[in-house]
Amino acid sequence: MRQELRRGMLTLAVLRALATEQYGYSLRKQLNQANIEIDEGTLYPLIRRLESVGLLDSEWRDSDPRRRRYYKLSEEGTIVLEKLTQEWADLSAALNNLAATGLAEDAA
Amino acid sequence: MNLVQRYVAEVKRHLPYRMRASVAKELRGLLDDELGALAEQKSEPLQEQEIADFLKRYGHPYRVAASYWPRRAMIGEKTYPLYRRALHAVTVWMLVFVVAMSLGRIAQNQTWGIVEIPQFIAEVWSFLLFGFVAVTLYFHYFGEQLEQRLRLWRWDPRKLPEIDVWWDEVSFLSALFAIVELVTLLGLFTITAPSYADETIRLQMDPAVAPYLPVLKWLVLASLAVWLVNLFQRYWTRVKLIIVLACGAVGALLMLRLVFAPSILDISVNLPPKDPATTTLGQLFAWWPDKPLRVIEWLSHLPYDLWPSIIPIKLVLVVFGGLMLYRTYHGVRAVTRVRMPWL
Numbered sequence: 001m002r003q004e005l006r007r008g009m010l011t012l013a014v015l016r017a018l019a020t021e022q023y024g025y026s027l028r029k030q031l032n033q034a035n036i037e038i039d040e041g042t043l044y045p046l047i048r049r050l051e052s053v054g055l056l057d058s059e060w061r062d063s064d065p066r067r068r069r070y071y072k073l074s075e076e077g078t079i080v081l082e083k084l085t086q087e088w089a090d091l092s093a094a095l096n097n098l099a100a101t102g103l104a105e106d107a108a
Numbered sequence: 109m110n111l112v113q114r115y116v117a118e119v120k121r122h123l124p125y126r127m128r129a130s131v132a133k134e135l136r137g138l139l140d141d142e143l144g145a146l147a148e149q150k151s152e153p154l155q156e157q158e159i160a161d162f163l164k165r166y167g168h169p170y171r172v173a174a175s176y177w178p179r180r181a182m183i184g185e186k187t188y189p190l191y192r193r194a195l196h197a198v199t200v201w202m203l204v205f206v207v208a209m210s211l212g213r214i215a216q217n218q219t220w221g222i223v224e225i226p227q228f229i230a231e232v233w234s235f236l237l238f239g240f241v242a243v244t245l246y247f248h249y250f251g252e253q254l255e256q257r258l259r260l261w262r263w264d265p266r267k268l269p270e271i272d273v274w275w276d277e278v279s280f281l282s283a284l285f286a287i288v289e290l291v292t293l294l295g296l297f298t299i300t301a302p303s304y305a306d307e308t309i310r311l312q313m314d315p316a317v318a319p320y321l322p323v324l325k326w327l328v329l330a331s332l333a334v335w336l337v338n339l340f341q342r343y344w345t346r347v348k349l350i351i352v353l354a355c356g357a358v359g360a361l362l363m364l365r366l367v368f369a370p371s372i373l374d375i376s377v378n379l380p381p382k383d384p385a386t387t388t389l390g391q392l393f394a395w396w397p398d399k400p401l402r403v404i405e406w407l408s409h410l411p412y413d414l415w416p417s418i419i420p421i422k423l424v425l426v427v428f429g430g431l432m433l434y435r436t437y438h439g440v441r442a443v444t445r446v447r448m449p450w451l
Contacts, residue, residue: 024134025141041167044138045175066140
């Protein structure tokens, strides 16, 4: 159950973090700093999947000491991110309302 | 070759060919970044043991490769219920086809015996396997188109089938079990010869028992027809319940009545060398307790159509009669539970 909830949330978190260009490891570090725990084995395949469905653009660069693949939100990804963010806000508000109603009924 | 290279090569081995190069290149870069960050934290190059520990934490190459595979399922979630239904229907039709084919062969050759059982099992197995593969492949490639063609969004609740008796849903397995049981009974009542005699065996059915057989056969046939319908319509209707309960109750009572008859079949066997008369398979073994091979040899001379006569017929009747009574009891219980107005 928790995994399913996290899976959807992670996609949103990754899309949001990739509003600015990043490579795999830097993205993971940023997510960790934001207290979003995600292991490498989940994150890196997820980025590739998002890229393969056109939500991310990627580019290989040699300028760094190592060759790295940089990812950034694509145009389509930006639209999807906006929609998902709205959905997330609505869901979150609905859940809070539900919890508040439950608490009020308990108190009564 | 260092550990990371070997690790990446192993991951590659488990990937589809077209993804290998790009995943390997990316994975190599990611691992270098991760290990570089670890070395930075430590302020000195990593030892081989530390790299090995990191790779172990990262995951088995097979698992890492699996996470890069596109998610795929043989049968999609949306089409799965449809697939299960198609599989059940094909299984039943394949079984009906194989049984009909075998019965046709028996009628043509006028033989039925133990030697044909392995052939029958092999045919059932290969037909079922063929059906499973055909249905699965069809749904794998065309399942979604089929689901769309059914236009499930255009359904009308008023057109759902009428069900006049709500009972427990009939499960596929229980229907299949009942069909197997009834077909076996039907075979027993059909194949058992009322009388037979040759130089090795003389078989005579009790004249008081013989009239029961056609009645039992028709009762079983009627129940069988209902259960065959139940395979496709997995719910009970009044008519179906009445037929099954009536046939079950009468059939079970008749079979149990036969069990208490003094004898069902009189079998006399001429056994070489002393030609002692025996009446049952048990007595045969008692005559030659240390020579089961002789018994098998004797049995091999017995005409195939008399094989059912040798089995302990009363025991079979008790088992099947008991099953029919049990089913009837369940039916009555279910009927009283739903408080049917006509009872």
